[in-house]
Amino acid sequence: MSDSQIEYGPKGNSKELESILNYVLDSNMKIDYKDKKPTPVCIWGTHGLGKTEMVRDFAKQRGWKFNYIAPAQFEEMGDLHGMPNVIENKGSKKITTYCPPDWVPLEEGPGILLLDDINRADDRILRGCMQLLQNYELSSWKLPHKWQIVATANPEGADYSVTPLDDAMLTRMIHLTLTFNPKVWAEWATKSAVDNRGISFVLTYPELINTKRTTPRSLTQFFDLIKGIDDLKENIDLVISLALSTLDEVTTSSFTNFVNDDLQKLIEPEEILNTNNFSEIKKKIESLSEDIEGEKRTDRLSTITTRIYLYLMSSNYTESSIHSENLIKFLVLDCLPKDLSMSLYMQLLKFSNKNIKKMLRDKRLADFLLNAM
Numbered sequence: 627m628s629d630s631q632i633e634y635g636p637k638g639n640s641k642e643l644e645s646i647l648n649y650v651l652d653s654n655m656k657i658d659y660k661d662k663k664p665t666p667v668c669i670w671g672t673h674g675l676g677k678t679e680m681v682r683d684f685a686k687q688r689g690w691k692f693n694y695i696a697p698a699q700f701e702e703m704g705d706l707h708g709m710p711n712v713i714e715n716k717g718s719k720k721i722t723t724y725c726p727p728d729w730v731p732l733e734e735g736p737g738i739l740l741l742d743d744i745n746r747a748d749d750r751i752l753r754g755c756m757q758l759l760q761n762y763e764l765s766s767w768k769l770p771h772k773w774q775i776v777a778t779a780n781p782e783g784a785d786y787s788v789t790p791l792d793d794a795m796l797t798r799m800i801h802l803t804l805t806f807n808p809k810v811w812a813e814w815a816t817k818s819a820v821d822n823r824g825i826s827f828v829l830t831y832p833e834l835i836n837t838k839r840t841t842p843r844s845l846t847q848f849f850d851l852i853k854g855i856d857d858l859k860e861n862i863d864l865v866i867s868l869a870l871s872t873l874d875e876v877t878t879s880s881f882t883n884f885v886n887d888d889l890q891k892l893i894e895p896e897e898i899l900n901t902n903n904f905s906e907i908k909k910k911i912e913s914l915s916e917d918i919e920g921e922k923r924t925d926r927l928s929t930i931t932t933r934i935y936l937y938l939m940s941s942n943y944t945e946s947s948i949h950s951e952n953l954i955k956f957l958v959l960d961c962l963p964k965d966l967s968m969s970l971y972m973q974l975l976k977f978s979n980k981n982i983k984k985m986l987r988d989k990r991l992a993d994f995l996l997n998a999m
Contacts, residue, residue: 633671634668668799669779670804697755708726710725735771745788830925848873895934908955911961938977939977954990
């Protein structure tokens with residue numbers, strides 16, 4: 627983030643913010659709504675980080691209802707309050723009531739109303755949202771019981787076309803800022819069946835992510851586009867065109883080099899764990915661990931290590947008797963930096979799967995780790 631960009635609240639990746647969001651929304655659920663209303667949450671972050679998806683997934687995982695609005699699309703206050711309707715009251719007197727907009731939830735929660743990109747709305751609409759944020763109601767309608775409000779916002783300043791939130795609106799919400807973490811993204815991407823070559827690319831070149839055009843969102847779009855291309859090198863001209871359609875030139879150039887260097891063929895976790903000839907796997911990893919000038923390529927080794935972790939912790943993972951032996955052989959490889967071996971071991975040890983922990987009980991590994999300390 628540049629110095630001219632203003633964001634609010636603690637910064638963290640999606641996993642870290644989800645933990646805070648869990649606590650805040652659980653605390654809000656204990657409020658009786660009579661004398662006090664829940665405190666809305668605003669999640670800040672640059673474009674393409676997945677703020678909207680994070681909130682949507684949060685509601686889905688909990689089985690909560692979910693309603694979405696983009697206040698920037700509202701042109702009139704009627705879009706927020708609803709349209710007037712004249713009816714006859716007692717004594718044949720006519721009065722004006724308002725019909726709530728169709729996005730207003732009608733059923734009792736729990737549920738989340740997402741105000742997406744709230745600070746891209748016109749100032750008039752923002753002022754109209756203030757009562758909603760404070761009282762969970764407007765003059766014409768109110769949110770049902772157990773509904774909560776979450777907003778998302780882009781940073782103020784720099785190149786974002788946003789309406790600055792004044793102190794009165796800021797103090798009506800709790801604020802968090804979402805940041806990009808390649809390993810957390812790779813975990814999500816693995817579960818979401820994103821192209822494995824794309825996951826390897828992001829883990830190998832994490833510094834390229836979150837520029838103006840290269841974001842987690844645009845990368846996922848690109849990886850979806852190339853998923854049907856089996857041989858990327860054979861179709862490199864098409865791959866470059868597709869990359870330029872979604873990514874910046876620097877990232878496109880890096881991905882082209884990634885393909886031409888055959889790094890998209892980085893050894894897969896399944897290949898390592900299922901092999902009956904680990905000596906062949908060892909040769910491949912040793913070859914990948916050094917470039918033409920003989921320099922150690924820890925970035926490639928780190929990518930392979932992370933992919934193994936993601937594979938083992940996946941809900942789709944099926945244990946095989948040969949996996950334990952091959953995992954131990956991988957962890958004690960001479961070409962694998964000790965810090966990477968130790969990191970993978972510690973990550974797997976924290977994982978709650980008993981079978982994975984059992985795989986790590988090996989005297990060779992214990993001796994290796996003691997010597998590495």
